[in-house]
Amino acid sequence: METLMVILVGILISIGTYLILSKQLLRIVLGASIVGHAVNLLLITSGGLKTGSAPLLGEKVANFTDAIPQALILTAIVINFAVTALVLVLCYRAYQSFGTDDMEQLRGNELE
Known part of the structure; x- marks a missing residue:
């Protein structure tokens, strides 16, 4: 499975890199979001698939599942969503201001 x-x-990662190297702002934002999701999958995969019970203090269990990778992924998903929303608003504002x-064209390098 791993x-x-x-x-x-x-x-x-390859799809995200392809989109980041694009010329349109929306594709760049979507590529960065896809790379963020790929990193989340990589983190959850590096945590490994472990079977066991919940890590409760009162229980006498020898085998338990580590909850830190899931907590990191949940935090990363929320941060990725917030950053993507902010960048999408900035892209929309740039499109309203400059029309492209x-x-x-946004860099000032007009194509002939």
Whole structure:
């Protein structure tokens, strides 16, 4: 299962990199979001698939599941959502101000 997840992470990273290297702002934002999701999958995969009970203090269990990777992923998802929303608003404002979402035109490098 971990091998399949690592292959999926590689595919998502390559798709995200392709979109980040695009010229349109919306594709760049979506590419960054996809890379963020791929990193989340990588973190959850590195945590490993462990079977066991919940880590409760009163229980006498020898085998338990670590909750830290899930907590990190949940925090990363919330932060990724907030950053994506902020950047989408900034892209919309730039489109309203300049009338384009092409990065070459926004940089001032007019294409002939």
